[in-house]
Amino acid sequence: MKKSKTHIKVVESAKNLFWKFGIKKVTVEDICEEAGISKMTFYRNFSNKQELAKIVIQNLTEEGLANYNAIMHQEISFAEKMGKLVLLKHEQSQNVSMEFIKDLYKANDPELRNFLETHKENSYKRFFDDLLEAQKTGQIRKDIKISFIMQMLDYFSQKMVDDAFLSQYENVHDAAMEITNFFLYGLFPPDDKA
Amino acid sequence: MKKSKTHIKVVESAKNLFWKFGIKKVTVEDICEEAGISKMTFYRNFSNKQELAKIVIQNLTEEGLANYNAIMHQEISFAEKMGKLVLLKHEQSQNVSMEFIKDLYKANDPELRNFLETHKENSYKRFFDDLLEAQKTGQIRKDIKISFIMQMLDYFSQKMVDDAFLSQYENVHDAAMEITNFFLYGLFPPDDKA
DNA sequence: ATAAAAAATTACAAAAAACGTAACATTAAT
DNA sequence: ATTAATGTTACGTTTTTTGTAATTTTTTAT
Incomplete structure (x- = not known):
């Protein structure tokens, strides 16, 4: 076997x-306790927390990519794909701790920074x-710049964590639907609209 | 004013x-950052993290009591009250970090332990x-020991965090409903059953 | 406008927590 | 039975956190 059970458990x-x-807040011993192993076995498998963190982050980005692929390769309409992507992203941002994002942001390990950047x-x-x-195959209006769509998506994900915006809706889900609908109906080719 | 704005913000x-x-995982400086104050102002208002923790815990227990009272004083049936209590408790246990419970459990401050115990x-x-x-006023069968009900409630809240149990249901809500229904239908006075 | 009060900043020593390793004991696998 | 892997204990080192003092900046009240 390539990866030992211990390795998998720890990761x-x-x-x-x-x-x-x-x-930062998580100590090596916290991890050991969670994994049900001793500190020594940890250090026999990993050189330190930093190295482990890199492996974990690599895992997470791979998972993210897999999720993206799973959605994009489904036999559904482009609109449905976009809807699923928005929901997935929102779901994740709901669960992940702000601390984790902060720690990634201020990572001073050059290798890690480079990996994240890439x-x-x-x-x-x-x-x-x-x-x-998608634009080539007519699923998106031809008269719209893709870079503009990307900017809009950035703006939308900002909105989804903006309290002033969210407070206008009954719940977060309503806000997500509003954004998604706006995004999709503005995106459909003209002849699909009616 | 009794409590300064700083005091409230910090708490x-x-x-x-x-x-x-x-x-344990939260440092005084984490708190200061969150509250937007300097470390010095913290130490001018509180002697240390331990004292602050006591105040916070006291606050939380008071809130819990207030929630309980709010439900029990509503003009609704006893069954509805029980349903609301189960949902409230579950909602809270979903949100609160296990770390917090652990820290409370292994608190070695005698004053705090005593407070929690009381x-x-x-x-x-x-x-x-x-x-x-409620039993006196006929809302609960007369032929059931109240202490038995309490034991059952303990058992139910254990079940609500038991993965083996939860895995039998589509989602957590279904499991909660199953338990609540079982609890309520077994609790109704005989003549209310049909 | 100015004096007094409150808060921020900086710097620092002391204490506590976390790190990482070594030696040895125990358990599991073959 | 022997080897390999994991657990236990202990300990020196490093890092983080704590709590305070001195000083500057900002706010508040007069």
């Missing part, structure tokens, strides 16, 4: 804890290309 | 952080008396 435990508390660029490019392809 | 911030991360006893007694009163 899973760390993933859960980092997700909830961020990286991943961000790749994701952006990937999504951009998929939208471009 | 609120600490409440949020403790609730999410537990007491509060637990009082709550228990209070609920016991309310149930007894």
Whole structure:
């Protein structure tokens, strides 16, 4: 076997804890307790928390990519795909701890920073290309710039964490639906609208 | 004014952080950052984190009591009250961090332990008396021991965090409804059943 | 406008927590 | 039975957090 059970257990435990508390607040011994192993076995498998954090982050970005692919490769309309992406993103941002985001943001490990930067660029490019392809096959109006769509998506995800905006709706879900609908109905080719 | 704005801000911030991360994981500076004050102003208002934690816990127990009272004093049927209590309790246990519970459990401050112990006893007694009163007024079968009901409630709240149990249901809400229904239908006076 | 009060900033020593390792005991696997 | 892997204990080192003092800035009241 490639990865030992211990290895898997530790990575899973760390993933859960980092997700909830961020990286800084979680100690190696917290991880060991969660994984049900001793501190020594931890250090026999990983050199330190930093290295483990990298593995976890790599795992998480891979999962994110897998989720994206799972949606984009479904045999559903482009509109449905967009709806699912918005819901997925919102679902994740609801669960992940702000601490985790903060810790990633102020990571001073150059290798990690570089990895995150590259991943961000790749994701952006990937999504951009998929939208471009969708536009070519007539699923998005031809007279709209893809980069404009990307900017709008950025703006929408900002709105979804803006209390002043959210307070205008009964609940978060209503707000998400409003945004999604606006996004989709503005996106449909003219002949699909009626 | 009795409590300064600073005092209130700090207590609120600490409440949020403790609730999410537990007491141990949260540093005084985390609290200051959240409250938007400097460390010095913190120490001018509170002697240390321990004292603040006591205030926060006292606040939380008071809130819990207020919630309980709000439900029990409504002009609704006893069955509805029980339903609301189960939902409230479940809602809270969903949100509160396990870390917080752990930290409370292993608190070694004698004053705090005593406070928690007393509060637990009082709550228990209070609920016991309310149930007894409900039995007197015919809202609960006369041929059932109140202490037995309390034991059942304990058992039910255990079930609500038991993965083996929850996995039998589509979602947590279904499980909660199953328990609530079982609890209520077994509780109704015989002539209300049909 | 100015004096007094409150809060922020900076710096720092002391205490506590977390890290990482070594030696040895125990358990599990083959 | 032997080897490999994990657990236990203990400990020195490093890092973080704590709590305070001195000083500057901001706010409040007069």
